[in-house]
Amino acid sequence: MGKAIGSAESVLSLARDSTAVRAVSAQGEHETLRRLRNAMKEGGYDALVALSQDNVTYAAGFLVPSHLTNRFRRTIVILAGDTFATQIVVNVEELQARARSRFKDIRTYNQFVDDPANVLADALIEAGVEKGRIAIELDFMPAKDFIQLRKRLHLATFEGCADLFFRVRMIKSDEEVSTLRRVGTLSERVIHDVLKKIRVGMTEIDVARQLVDQMIAGGSSNFKYRVGSGVNSSITNCGTTSKKIEAGDLIRIEILGDLDNYRSNVTRTAVVGKPSDRQRSIWAVLIRAREVCKTMLKPGIAVADVYRAYVRICQENNIDPTLKFLGHGIGQTIHEEPYLTETKDIIFVPNITFTMEPLYMIPGEMGFHVEDMYVITKDGFDAITGNICSNDELIQVG
Numbered sequence: 001m002g003k004a005i006g007s008a009e010s011v012l013s014l015a016r017d018s019t020a021v022r023a024v025s026a027q028g029e030h031e032t033l034r035r036l037r038n039a040m041k042e043g044g045y046d047a048l049v050a051l052s053q054d055n056v057t058y059a060a061g062f063l064v065p066s067h068l069t070n071r072f073r074r075t076i077v078i079l080a081g082d083t084f085a086t087q088i089v090v091n092v093e094e095l096q097a098r099a100r101s102r103f104k105d106i107r108t109y110n111q112f113v114d115d116p117a118n119v120l121a122d123a124l125i126e127a128g129v130e131k132g133r134i135a136i137e138l139d140f141m142p143a144k145d146f147i148q149l150r151k152r153l154h155l156a157t158f159e160g161c162a163d164l165f166f167r168v169r170m171i172k173s174d175e176e177v178s179t180l181r182r183v184g185t186l187s188e189r190v191i192h193d194v195l196k197k198i199r200v201g202m203t204e205i206d207v208a209r210q211l212v213d214q215m216i217a218g219g220s221s222n223f224k225y226r227v228g229s230g231v232n233s234s235i236t237n238c239g240t241t242s243k244k245i246e247a248g249d250l251i252r253i254e255i256l257g258d259l260d261n262y263r264s265n266v267t268r269t270a271v272v273g274k275p276s277d278r279q280r281s282i283w284a285v286l287i288r289a290r291e292v293c294k295t296m297l298k299p300g301i302a303v304a305d306v307y308r309a310y311v312r313i314c315q316e317n318n319i320d321p322t323l324k325f326l327g328h329g330i331g332q333t334i335h336e337e338p339y340l341t342e343t344k345d346i347i348f349v350p351n352i353t354f355t356m357e358p359l360y361m362i363p364g365e366m367g368f369h370v371e372d373m374y375v376i377t378k379d380g381f382d383a384i385t386g387n388i389c390s391n392d393e394l395i396q397v398g
Contacts, residue, residue, distance in 0.1 A: 029085070030102045031173060032059060037079050039168045046132030047080035047124060048161060052140040054332040055165045056087075057261050062100040064093050068222075074116035074145070077103065080127035088119050117145040121152035135161035166337040170329055172351045176262065177375055180330065180353055183220065183259035184373045184385040187266040190214040191253050192389035195270055198397040200247055204229055208240045211255065219259060226254040233269075233367040236322065236359070247273050250366045251397065256334050263334050265355050266385050267371035270395035282319065282368055283394050286358035289313040290370070293326065293356060297374060297381035299349050304342045310358070319360055327356040330373060352376045353384070 029037075036059060040048040050056050051074065057063045059077045067075040076088040087103035094108045109119045124130060130153050138146070138160040150158070172180070194210045204227040211225050228238030230249040238252065245251065249272045257264035271279060289310045296306050310326045325341035328334075330353055338346040338354060357371035370391045373384035389395075 030061065032061070033079065033085060033102060035168050036165075037082075039164050040079060040135060043135065043161075043164055044133060045135040045159075045161075046129040047078060047084075047127060047134045048164070049120070049124075049134060049136040050077045050161075050165065051075070051137045055137065055169075058165070058169055058332050059102070060087055060097075060100075061102040062096075063261050064089055064097065066090060066093060073111055074109075074120075076116065076120055078120070078123050078127070080124070080129050084127040086123055088116060088123065090116075115148060117148035118152065120145075121149055124153060124156070129156065131155040133157045133159065135159055135164055137161060137165075166329075169331055170337045170346075170352055171349060172331060172353050172375070174351070176331065177351060177353060179260050179262045180264070180373065180375070181384050183257045183262055183264040184266060185388070186215070186218045186220060186259065187223075187255040187257040187264040188385045188388045190218065191255060191266060191268050194253065195268065195389070195395055195397050198245060198251065198270070198272070200245055200272060200398050202245050203242050204232065204240045204245070205242055207245075207251075207253070211253070215255065215257060220257045222258040224256040226252065228252045228367065229272075230366070231364060234361050234363050234365055235367070236361055238367075245272060245398070247398070248276075250279065250368070250394075252367055252369050254369070254371070261332060263330055263332070264373065264385075265328075265330055265334050265357075265371055266373065267357065267369050268389060268391050268395060269368055269370055270397045272398040274396060275394045279366075279368075279394060282360060285314060285317040285319050286360060286368060286370070287392055288317075290356060290358050294381070297348065297376065298379065299347075299376060301348050303338050303340045303344050303346045303348065307340045307342050310340075314358075314360075322359050322361045323357070326358070327354050327371075329354045348376045350376050350378050 050059055053067050056075050056077050064075045066073050073090045078086050085103055086105040086107055087101050088107045089097045090111050091108040097106045109116050134156050136158050139162050207227045215223050226238050227240045229245045229251045232238050233250045233252045251270045254267040293306050293310050307326045314321050325339045327340040329336040329338050353375045355371050355373050359369040361367040372386040375382050375384055
Protein backbone atom coordinates (compact mmCIF):
# COMPACT_ATOMS: atom_id res chain seq x y z
CA MET A 1 0.00 0.00 0.00
CA GLY A 2 1.13 3.60 -0.61
CA LYS A 3 2.07 5.96 2.19
CA ALA A 4 -0.71 8.26 3.44
CA ILE A 5 -0.38 11.99 3.15
CA GLY A 6 -0.08 12.25 6.91
CA SER A 7 3.12 10.20 6.86
CA ALA A 8 6.23 12.22 7.73
CA GLU A 9 8.31 9.50 6.04
CA SER A 10 6.32 9.97 2.84
CA VAL A 11 6.84 13.75 2.78
CA LEU A 12 10.56 13.48 3.44
CA SER A 13 10.87 10.78 0.77
CA LEU A 14 9.15 13.01 -1.76
CA ALA A 15 11.46 15.90 -0.91
CA ARG A 16 14.52 13.68 -1.39
CA ASP A 17 13.16 12.57 -4.76
CA SER A 18 12.89 16.15 -6.08
CA THR A 19 16.53 16.37 -7.18
CA ALA A 20 16.35 13.02 -8.93
CA VAL A 21 13.14 14.04 -10.68
CA ARG A 22 14.74 17.21 -12.04
CA ALA A 23 17.55 15.12 -13.47
CA VAL A 24 15.14 12.66 -15.08
CA SER A 25 13.06 15.49 -16.55
CA ALA A 26 15.98 16.33 -18.81
CA GLN A 27 15.14 13.10 -20.66
CA GLY A 28 12.06 14.74 -22.15
CA GLU A 29 9.13 14.42 -19.73
CA HIS A 30 8.18 17.46 -17.70
CA GLU A 31 9.29 17.51 -14.06
CA THR A 32 5.69 17.51 -12.82
CA LEU A 33 4.82 14.36 -14.78
CA ARG A 34 7.96 12.63 -13.51
CA ARG A 35 7.05 13.49 -9.93
CA LEU A 36 3.55 12.08 -10.41
CA ARG A 37 4.88 8.96 -12.11
CA ASN A 38 7.37 8.38 -9.30
CA ALA A 39 4.61 8.80 -6.69
CA MET A 40 2.45 6.38 -8.65
CA LYS A 41 5.19 3.74 -8.60
CA GLU A 42 6.04 4.39 -4.96
CA GLY A 43 2.39 3.72 -4.12
CA GLY A 44 2.46 0.43 -5.98
CA TYR A 45 0.05 1.55 -8.72
CA ASP A 46 0.11 0.57 -12.39
CA ALA A 47 -1.68 3.70 -13.56
CA LEU A 48 -2.73 7.12 -12.31
CA VAL A 49 -5.86 8.92 -13.56
CA ALA A 50 -6.90 12.51 -12.83
CA LEU A 51 -10.26 14.05 -13.71
CA SER A 52 -10.61 17.12 -11.45
CA GLN A 53 -9.90 20.63 -12.68
CA ASP A 54 -7.02 21.25 -10.26
CA ASN A 55 -5.23 17.93 -10.70
CA VAL A 56 -5.64 17.81 -14.48
CA THR A 57 -4.38 21.40 -14.72
CA TYR A 58 -1.47 20.58 -12.41
CA ALA A 59 -0.42 17.66 -14.61
CA ALA A 60 -1.10 19.20 -18.02
CA GLY A 61 0.19 22.68 -17.21
CA PHE A 62 -2.87 24.53 -18.50
CA LEU A 63 -6.57 24.81 -17.79
CA VAL A 64 -8.95 23.48 -20.44
CA PRO A 65 -11.53 26.32 -20.54
CA SER A 66 -14.65 24.16 -20.68
CA HIS A 67 -13.38 22.05 -17.78
CA LEU A 68 -14.11 25.07 -15.63
CA THR A 69 -17.57 25.82 -16.98
CA ASN A 70 -19.20 22.68 -18.44
CA ARG A 71 -19.83 19.77 -16.09
CA PHE A 72 -21.00 17.55 -18.94
CA ARG A 73 -17.58 17.51 -20.56
CA ARG A 74 -14.73 15.38 -19.26
CA THR A 75 -11.04 16.24 -19.24
CA ILE A 76 -8.80 13.37 -18.16
CA VAL A 77 -5.07 12.67 -17.88
CA ILE A 78 -3.49 9.23 -17.60
CA LEU A 79 -0.02 8.07 -16.61
CA ALA A 80 0.87 4.37 -16.70
CA GLY A 81 4.02 2.32 -16.41
CA ASP A 82 7.31 3.96 -17.38
CA THR A 83 6.25 5.91 -20.46
CA PHE A 84 2.50 5.89 -21.15
CA ALA A 85 1.00 9.39 -20.90
CA THR A 86 -2.11 10.81 -22.53
CA GLN A 87 -4.71 13.53 -22.12
CA ILE A 88 -8.35 13.15 -23.14
CA VAL A 89 -10.34 16.27 -24.08
CA VAL A 90 -13.60 17.08 -25.83
CA ASN A 91 -12.95 17.61 -29.53
CA VAL A 92 -13.66 21.37 -29.44
CA GLU A 93 -10.64 21.76 -27.12
CA GLU A 94 -8.25 19.69 -29.25
CA LEU A 95 -6.28 22.50 -30.89
CA GLN A 96 -5.70 24.33 -27.62
CA ALA A 97 -4.65 21.13 -25.86
CA ARG A 98 -2.16 20.28 -28.61
CA ALA A 99 -0.69 23.76 -28.39
CA ARG A 100 -0.47 24.10 -24.60
CA SER A 101 -0.54 20.71 -22.87
CA ARG A 102 2.52 18.94 -21.47
CA PHE A 103 1.03 15.74 -22.89
CA LYS A 104 2.10 14.97 -26.44
CA ASP A 105 -0.58 12.30 -26.90
CA ILE A 106 -3.94 14.13 -27.06
CA ARG A 107 -7.08 12.02 -27.55
CA THR A 108 -10.50 13.50 -28.26
CA TYR A 109 -14.16 12.55 -28.19
CA ASN A 110 -17.40 13.98 -29.54
CA GLN A 111 -19.61 14.78 -26.55
CA PHE A 112 -22.77 14.09 -28.60
CA VAL A 113 -21.64 10.70 -29.91
CA ASP A 114 -18.93 9.22 -27.69
CA ASP A 115 -18.77 8.16 -24.04
CA PRO A 116 -15.53 9.56 -22.54
CA ALA A 117 -15.53 6.68 -20.05
CA ASN A 118 -15.00 4.35 -22.99
CA VAL A 119 -12.18 6.54 -24.30
CA LEU A 120 -10.59 6.27 -20.84
CA ALA A 121 -11.10 2.50 -20.78
CA ASP A 122 -9.57 2.12 -24.25
CA ALA A 123 -6.50 4.09 -23.15
CA LEU A 124 -6.00 2.01 -20.01
CA ILE A 125 -6.34 -1.21 -22.02
CA GLU A 126 -3.80 0.12 -24.55
CA ALA A 127 -1.46 0.89 -21.63
CA GLY A 128 -1.72 -2.77 -20.57
CA VAL A 129 -3.23 -2.13 -17.14
CA GLU A 130 -6.70 -3.63 -17.65
CA LYS A 131 -5.93 -6.07 -14.81
CA GLY A 132 -3.81 -3.67 -12.81
CA ARG A 133 -4.08 -1.50 -9.72
CA ILE A 134 -5.29 1.91 -10.85
CA ALA A 135 -5.22 5.11 -8.77
CA ILE A 136 -8.14 7.31 -9.85
CA GLU A 137 -10.01 10.32 -8.47
CA LEU A 138 -12.97 8.44 -7.02
CA ASP A 139 -13.88 11.54 -4.98
CA PHE A 140 -14.51 13.44 -8.22
CA MET A 141 -15.45 10.93 -10.94
CA PRO A 142 -19.16 10.82 -11.87
CA ALA A 143 -20.83 7.58 -10.78
CA LYS A 144 -22.09 6.83 -14.29
CA ASP A 145 -18.55 7.04 -15.67
CA PHE A 146 -17.19 4.77 -12.95
CA ILE A 147 -19.91 2.18 -13.59
CA GLN A 148 -18.99 2.08 -17.27
CA LEU A 149 -15.27 1.92 -16.51
CA ARG A 150 -15.79 -0.99 -14.11
CA LYS A 151 -17.86 -2.75 -16.75
CA ARG A 152 -15.06 -2.42 -19.29
CA LEU A 153 -12.17 -3.19 -16.88
CA HIS A 154 -13.82 -5.65 -14.52
CA LEU A 155 -10.51 -7.28 -13.55
CA ALA A 156 -8.83 -4.03 -12.55
CA THR A 157 -8.63 -2.64 -8.99
CA PHE A 158 -9.58 1.02 -8.58
CA GLU A 159 -8.43 3.07 -5.58
CA GLY A 160 -8.81 6.73 -4.65
CA CYS A 161 -5.76 8.94 -5.13
CA ALA A 162 -6.60 12.25 -3.45
CA ASP A 163 -3.77 11.81 -0.94
CA LEU A 164 -1.26 10.99 -3.68
CA PHE A 165 -1.98 14.20 -5.57
CA PHE A 166 -2.00 16.36 -2.45
CA ARG A 167 1.31 14.87 -1.32
CA VAL A 168 3.00 15.58 -4.67
CA ARG A 169 1.48 19.05 -5.03
CA MET A 170 2.41 20.03 -1.47
CA ILE A 171 6.11 20.44 -2.33
CA LYS A 172 6.37 23.10 -5.01
CA SER A 173 8.94 23.49 -7.76
CA ASP A 174 10.92 26.73 -7.88
CA GLU A 175 8.80 27.76 -10.86
CA GLU A 176 5.60 27.26 -8.85
CA VAL A 177 6.97 29.26 -5.92
CA SER A 178 7.84 32.09 -8.32
CA THR A 179 4.28 32.14 -9.65
CA LEU A 180 2.86 32.17 -6.12
CA ARG A 181 5.09 35.14 -5.32
CA ARG A 182 3.72 37.05 -8.30
CA VAL A 183 0.07 36.46 -7.48
CA GLY A 184 0.61 37.03 -3.76
CA THR A 185 2.46 40.29 -4.34
CA LEU A 186 -0.22 41.52 -6.75
CA SER A 187 -2.99 40.74 -4.26
CA GLU A 188 -1.23 42.45 -1.37
CA ARG A 189 -0.40 45.54 -3.42
CA VAL A 190 -4.02 45.89 -4.54
CA ILE A 191 -5.29 45.67 -0.95
CA HIS A 192 -2.67 48.22 0.11
CA ASP A 193 -3.74 50.69 -2.57
CA VAL A 194 -7.48 50.25 -2.04
CA LEU A 195 -7.26 50.66 1.74
CA LYS A 196 -5.86 54.16 1.21
CA LYS A 197 -9.02 55.16 -0.67
CA ILE A 198 -11.63 54.01 1.84
CA ARG A 199 -13.82 56.76 3.25
CA VAL A 200 -16.86 56.89 5.52
CA GLY A 201 -20.02 56.58 3.44
CA MET A 202 -18.55 54.31 0.78
CA THR A 203 -20.25 50.93 0.45
CA GLU A 204 -18.59 47.54 0.56
CA ILE A 205 -19.44 47.25 -3.14
CA ASP A 206 -17.65 50.56 -3.83
CA VAL A 207 -14.52 49.06 -2.26
CA ALA A 208 -14.96 45.82 -4.19
CA ARG A 209 -15.14 47.66 -7.52
CA GLN A 210 -11.70 49.08 -6.91
CA LEU A 211 -10.34 45.65 -5.99
CA VAL A 212 -11.76 44.19 -9.19
CA ASP A 213 -10.39 46.96 -11.42
CA GLN A 214 -6.87 46.72 -10.00
CA MET A 215 -6.70 42.92 -9.98
CA ILE A 216 -7.80 42.76 -13.62
CA ALA A 217 -5.32 45.49 -14.52
CA GLY A 218 -2.64 43.38 -12.83
CA GLY A 219 -3.42 40.37 -15.03
CA SER A 220 -5.71 38.38 -12.72
CA SER A 221 -9.27 37.76 -13.89
CA ASN A 222 -10.34 34.45 -12.33
CA PHE A 223 -10.22 35.65 -8.73
CA LYS A 224 -12.54 36.10 -5.76
CA TYR A 225 -12.76 38.70 -3.02
CA ARG A 226 -14.57 39.51 0.21
CA VAL A 227 -15.25 42.88 1.80
CA GLY A 228 -16.95 42.95 5.20
CA SER A 229 -17.41 46.01 7.39
CA GLY A 230 -18.87 46.49 10.86
CA VAL A 231 -21.10 43.57 11.80
CA ASN A 232 -20.42 41.95 8.42
CA SER A 233 -16.76 41.60 9.39
CA SER A 234 -17.87 39.05 12.01
CA ILE A 235 -18.99 36.58 9.32
CA THR A 236 -16.08 34.29 8.49
CA ASN A 237 -16.78 33.99 4.76
CA CYS A 238 -18.71 37.22 4.44
CA GLY A 239 -20.44 38.36 1.31
CA THR A 240 -19.92 41.86 -0.12
CA THR A 241 -23.00 44.01 0.36
CA SER A 242 -24.32 47.53 -0.14
CA LYS A 243 -23.73 48.32 3.56
CA LYS A 244 -22.19 51.76 4.05
CA ILE A 245 -18.89 52.04 5.90
CA GLU A 246 -19.19 53.90 9.20
CA ALA A 247 -16.77 55.46 11.67
CA GLY A 248 -15.43 52.84 14.07
CA ASP A 249 -16.10 49.91 11.73
CA LEU A 250 -13.62 47.10 11.38
CA ILE A 251 -13.15 46.27 7.70
CA ARG A 252 -11.89 42.92 6.46
CA ILE A 253 -10.65 42.67 2.87
CA GLU A 254 -9.67 39.29 1.46
CA ILE A 255 -8.37 38.56 -2.03
CA LEU A 256 -8.19 35.05 -3.42
CA GLY A 257 -6.19 35.81 -6.54
CA ASP A 258 -5.29 33.83 -9.63
CA LEU A 259 -2.35 33.98 -12.03
CA ASP A 260 -1.39 31.16 -14.39
CA ASN A 261 -3.70 28.80 -12.46
CA TYR A 262 -2.03 29.48 -9.08
CA ARG A 263 -3.82 31.16 -6.21
CA SER A 264 -3.22 33.75 -3.54
CA ASN A 265 -4.96 34.17 -0.19
CA VAL A 266 -4.26 37.53 1.45
CA THR A 267 -6.41 39.25 4.10
CA ARG A 268 -6.11 42.54 5.95
CA THR A 269 -8.14 44.04 8.79
CA ALA A 270 -8.49 47.81 9.11
CA VAL A 271 -10.43 50.17 11.33
CA VAL A 272 -12.17 53.38 10.29
CA GLY A 273 -10.55 55.97 12.54
CA LYS A 274 -8.72 54.97 15.69
CA PRO A 275 -9.08 51.46 17.15
CA SER A 276 -10.62 51.04 20.57
CA ASP A 277 -8.57 49.63 23.46
CA ARG A 278 -10.50 46.36 23.14
CA GLN A 279 -9.79 46.10 19.43
CA ARG A 280 -6.08 46.81 20.02
CA SER A 281 -5.93 44.20 22.78
CA ILE A 282 -7.51 41.42 20.72
CA TRP A 283 -5.34 42.20 17.71
CA ALA A 284 -2.18 42.23 19.80
CA VAL A 285 -2.89 38.70 21.03
CA LEU A 286 -3.44 37.36 17.52
CA ILE A 287 -0.26 38.98 16.21
CA ARG A 288 1.78 37.82 19.21
CA ALA A 289 0.61 34.24 18.60
CA ARG A 290 1.46 34.52 14.90
CA GLU A 291 4.95 35.87 15.61
CA VAL A 292 5.73 32.99 17.96
CA CYS A 293 4.59 30.57 15.27
CA LYS A 294 6.91 32.25 12.76
CA THR A 295 9.90 31.34 14.94
CA MET A 296 8.95 27.67 14.45
CA LEU A 297 8.77 27.73 10.64
CA LYS A 298 11.63 25.59 9.36
CA PRO A 299 12.28 22.10 7.96
CA GLY A 300 11.71 19.28 10.42
CA ILE A 301 8.96 20.99 12.44
CA ALA A 302 5.55 19.32 12.67
CA VAL A 303 2.65 21.48 11.50
CA ALA A 304 0.63 20.24 14.49
CA ASP A 305 3.18 21.76 16.88
CA VAL A 306 2.83 25.15 15.19
CA TYR A 307 -0.95 25.01 15.55
CA ARG A 308 -0.75 24.00 19.22
CA ALA A 309 1.55 26.94 19.97
CA TYR A 310 -0.92 29.30 18.33
CA VAL A 311 -3.88 27.95 20.29
CA ARG A 312 -1.96 27.98 23.58
CA ILE A 313 -1.02 31.65 23.33
CA CYS A 314 -4.52 32.68 22.28
CA GLN A 315 -6.21 30.75 25.08
CA GLU A 316 -3.76 32.05 27.68
CA ASN A 317 -5.09 35.48 26.70
CA ASN A 318 -8.79 34.52 26.80
CA ILE A 319 -9.23 34.10 23.04
CA ASP A 320 -10.52 30.84 21.62
CA PRO A 321 -9.57 30.81 17.91
CA THR A 322 -12.59 30.61 15.63
CA LEU A 323 -10.97 28.25 13.12
CA LYS A 324 -9.67 24.81 14.07
CA PHE A 325 -6.63 25.34 11.87
CA LEU A 326 -4.05 28.12 11.67
CA GLY A 327 -3.51 27.96 7.94
CA HIS A 328 -3.45 25.79 4.85
CA GLY A 329 -1.38 24.91 1.85
CA ILE A 330 -1.80 27.04 -1.26
CA GLY A 331 -1.06 26.36 -4.91
CA GLN A 332 -3.42 25.21 -7.66
CA THR A 333 -6.27 25.63 -5.15
CA ILE A 334 -6.85 27.98 -2.23
CA HIS A 335 -7.05 25.15 0.30
CA GLU A 336 -4.69 22.19 -0.04
CA GLU A 337 -2.21 20.35 2.14
CA PRO A 338 -0.70 20.97 4.55
CA TYR A 339 -3.44 22.16 6.87
CA LEU A 340 -1.84 23.59 10.00
CA THR A 341 -3.89 21.73 12.58
CA GLU A 342 -3.30 19.16 15.30
CA THR A 343 -4.79 16.25 13.34
CA LYS A 344 -2.10 16.37 10.62
CA ASP A 345 1.11 14.38 10.96
CA ILE A 346 3.00 16.42 8.37
CA ILE A 347 6.57 17.69 8.72
CA PHE A 348 7.74 20.89 7.05
CA VAL A 349 10.28 20.46 4.24
CA PRO A 350 11.66 23.07 1.80
CA ASN A 351 9.29 24.45 -0.85
CA ILE A 352 6.10 23.75 1.06
CA THR A 353 3.89 26.81 0.53
CA PHE A 354 1.09 27.71 2.94
CA THR A 355 -0.77 30.49 4.69
CA MET A 356 -1.17 31.44 8.33
CA GLU A 357 -4.41 33.21 9.16
CA PRO A 358 -5.10 34.14 12.78
CA LEU A 359 -8.85 34.70 12.86
CA TYR A 360 -11.24 35.58 15.67
CA MET A 361 -14.91 36.31 15.11
CA ILE A 362 -17.24 37.95 17.64
CA PRO A 363 -20.62 37.04 16.08
CA GLY A 364 -22.92 39.96 15.51
CA GLU A 365 -20.25 42.49 16.40
CA MET A 366 -16.89 42.40 14.60
CA GLY A 367 -14.21 40.11 13.21
CA PHE A 368 -10.39 40.05 13.16
CA HIS A 369 -8.43 38.32 10.40
CA VAL A 370 -4.97 38.60 8.89
CA GLU A 371 -3.66 36.13 6.31
CA ASP A 372 -0.30 35.89 4.58
CA MET A 373 1.53 33.40 2.40
CA TYR A 374 4.82 31.67 3.30
CA VAL A 375 7.31 29.19 1.87
CA ILE A 376 9.63 26.91 3.83
CA THR A 377 13.28 27.33 2.81
CA LYS A 378 16.39 25.24 3.47
CA ASP A 379 17.13 27.11 6.69
CA GLY A 380 13.77 28.53 7.75
CA PHE A 381 11.01 30.34 5.90
CA ASP A 382 10.33 33.29 3.63
CA ALA A 383 7.27 35.53 3.77
CA ILE A 384 5.75 35.64 0.29
CA THR A 385 3.39 38.41 1.42
CA GLY A 386 3.46 40.83 4.34
CA ASN A 387 6.19 43.03 2.89
CA ILE A 388 4.01 45.69 1.24
CA CYS A 389 1.04 46.13 3.55
CA SER A 390 1.97 45.22 7.12
CA ASN A 391 -0.91 44.32 9.42
CA ASP A 392 1.10 43.97 12.62
CA GLU A 393 -1.23 46.66 13.93
CA LEU A 394 -4.79 47.39 12.86
CA ILE A 395 -4.58 49.55 9.74
CA GLN A 396 -6.29 52.92 10.17
CA VAL A 397 -8.35 54.15 7.20
CA GLY A 398 -10.91 56.78 6.39
